[in-house]
Amino acid sequence: MTSGGRIADATLGRKTLFAVIALAAVCTGIAIGLTAKRAIWEGWVTDRLFQIRAMLTSGQETAPAPVVVVGLDQIALNSERLAPIPRVLMTPVMAEAGQAVLDAGALALGYDFVFAYSADAFTDLETGEARLKGFDQPFQRFLYRNRGRVFIAHTEIGVPHRSFSAAAGAGGVRSVTVSAENDGVVRRHSPNLPLSESSSLIDALISAAGVEVPEAYTAIPSAKLAASTPYLSMLDILTMQETEAGREDLKRFVDGRIVLFGGLLPYEDEHLYSDRFLPQTPADLSQTGASGRPRVQSYTAGVFILADLIGAALSDRMAVAPSAGTLPALALVFSVAGAATGLLLPLVTLPFMALGGVLAGLGVSLAGLEIDVLLSPGVAPVACVSAMIVAGIGKVGILQRRQRSLVRLFGHYLAPDVIKQMAQSEQLPELGGDTRNVVVAFIDIVGFTKMSEKLADRDVVRVVNSCFDAIGQVITSHQGYIDKYIGDAIMAVWNAPNIVENPEKAAVDAARDIIGKLDHIREITGQPPLDLRIALNSGPVLVGDIGGEHRRSFTVMGTTVNTASRIEAVAKDKKVRLAVSQSVAEKLPGSYPVAEIWSGQLRGLSSDISVFTLDIPEMYMEKSGDGSVGKDGKNRSKLLNFPR
Structure with missing residues (x-):
């Protein structure tokens, strides 16, 4: 018992x-x-x-898009009709095109332009004469005559000239500002009710179409907006107006639809949008005028985003x-x-x-x-x-x-110093951390995509693991810490969480050793074409735990990290295996042959920086015929000696 x-x-x-x-x-x-x-x-x-x-819905018939975009694109600006006209003096053209669209049956019209200047206010610098007096009257009369159907834009930093605002009326000026989510991508729209009184151009045009949207929604695109949205060049509108057949074509294009006018020059008012991974609609299936449409960019023009957010509400292509x-x-x-x-x-x-x-x-x-x-x-x-x-x-x-088995297991994912600190205090570190100067490295496997296409999945994993293991041993031996693996790349840090006496030198020495082991890595992986590219940057970062009380990760973050990742693009362009920022180069001993390979402004940064490499043959991936690298593999740019 x-x-x-x-x-x-x-x-x-x-x-x-x-x-x-x-x-x-x-x-x-x-x-x-x-x-x-x-x-x-x-x-x-x-x-x-x-x-x-x-992909799953490819081939299914879809309802006609309810919004048309008319673009002031490079084709229109280079045309004989518009090339002589400065962009700030195009209001008569805007009035002519806008009236043509309304006459063809468009429900409502929105201009994604901030008409901040009036030609009427321009004066001759010598005589003071208002030589363009009355120039904008056609556009002002157009706005006044079509109040309630035509809207012009304002942004957070730009408003229309008072003459245009007065002509458009109290409800004729609406905001075209779109809000990105925390990853910088635009996806959602939150309407302000009632829509007819909202400050948003999106809401005003939805209301003009007789639709009510009571809550925030996410637009569900099915293809790249720049290739699928019905589109006419401004030149197409002006050309169509010249013939009866053209006017009939314009009527078929815009009748019963909302029309948005906007600028489509590269790098003007572009955003990341949720269509970034979607396929392009074939040219023969997209509604386009005779002038064609601008090429698809990685960023989406703001006028296309406005069109999609409006079109999603009008065609019930939205998720709440x-x-x-x-x-x-x-x-x-x-x-x-x-x-x-x-x-x-x-x-x-x-x-x-x-x-x-x-x-x-x-x-x-x-x-x-x-x-x-x-x-x-x-x-x-x-x-x-x-x-x-x-x-x-x-x-x-x-x-x-046994508890030490778990410690040994998590030791593969967390820094040993962090694990020791947790074991000693028997509690998690506080969220946040402190600011510290570190060196951040991005080590990328060159040719990984082509290699992975030719190998079975198991072989790809074996090659990556073998490569990462060899690189990781060098990083650890030089007091570095592997922060994370990003696909076929490694992000490593010196001087966090451990203390390193001279992190810049330690990181560069580690990079030299890694490149020196390149032949060994090729041998153990069985991939002779395999190569490496390393980018280094130093500066202040936030070091510590990020996340929440239930899930967190030890890492470093800040502009220094982002800059390091951008420097890798310079290394790729200059065909070097090692590229370092000036903040790293100037901390190296005088015996290190530092050479500048590039200077300028990196994407996403506001100031110019210089990028360097070590002027030794093994740092160059291939010889160049442009004079930058000689037959002996030496860089012909000036070797620099920083004050030590």
Whole structure:
């Protein structure tokens, strides 16, 4: 009886422990899953879901687009008709084109231009004579005559000239500002009710079409806007007006539609939009005028974004947030599934089950788009995986795995100094961190994409792992810390979390050793064409834990990191294996042959910088015929000696 009682107590205790772990795993999964809502990576996943949806619905017939874009593009500006006219003096042309569009049956018209200057106010510098007096009257009369149907733009920093504002009326000037999400991509629009009184041009044109949108929505694009939105060049409008057949064509193009006029010169008013991963509509299937359309850029012109946000509301091509309680319920279901998987299945199967949970969660979000509901795509996968991890770790505890095994396991993902600090204090570090000067390195495998196309997936993983292992050993031996792996690249840091005496020299020495091992890396990977590219930058960063109370990551972040990643593009362009910023180069000993290879302004930065390399043959990937690198592999730019 006693023995049986002890066995029963042990069994009951084990079941209770399993129940406690299951409950903890479910609660943790729900909490962490819900914190994934609006995570910075969630937008990227959403855009990928749009891409998958576009692939699945390819070939299906779609309703005609309700919005047409008329572009003041390079073709129009270079034409005989418009080339002699400065852009600030095009209001008569705008009036002529706008009236033509309205006469052809357009419902309403919006100008994505800030008419900040009036030709009437221009005076001769010598005589003071207002030589262009009355020049803008055609456009002013046009605005006055079509109040309620024609709207002009203002932005946060630009407003129309008072003469145009007066002609357009109190409701004729609307904002064209669009709001990007935390990853810098525009996806959503939040209407201000009532739409007819909203300050937004989007709301005004939606209202002009007789549609009401009561809540915020995310537009669901199905193709690249620049290739799929119905489009006419300004030159097309003017040309169509010259013949009866042309006027009929214009009527077929704009009748019953909203029309937006906007500038389409490269780098003017461009944004990242959620169409960035979508396919391009073939030229023969897109509605375009005789002049064609500008080429598709990586960034989307603001007028196309306005058109899509309007068109999404008019064609019911939008997704709204789910009702209250939907996301917690979804997190609960996936957390229960993750906890059960973590407790009941062997540990070796958990990575595969986690992948299955992620795919299932994304599948639910994809299905939500079909009913016009945007389920936060990170909630279900993160809830499932988080609960699975907690349950798995709890099961390891039940099986009495020794604590140092876990420490050894997490040592592959966290810095040893961070693990030691956590073990000593027996608690997590505080979120945030401190500012410290570090050296950041981006080490990229050159030719990885071509290599991966020719290899099986297992061989790709083997090559990457072998390469990363060899590089990682050199980084560690030079007191560096591997912050993360980014696809086929490594981000490494010197002077965080550990202290390094001379991080610039240590990082450059590590880079030289890594490049010196290139032949060895080629040998162990079996890839003779494989090459490496290393970019270094130093400066202040925020060092510490980021995330939330339930999920966090030790990392470094700041402009220094972003600049290092941009410098890699310079290394690629100049065909060097090592490129360093001036802040690194000037801290090197005088014996290091530093040579400047580039100077200018990197994309996304506001000031010029100089980029350097070590002027030794192994730093150059190939010889150039432009004079920058001689036959002996030496850079012909001036060697620099910084004050040491």
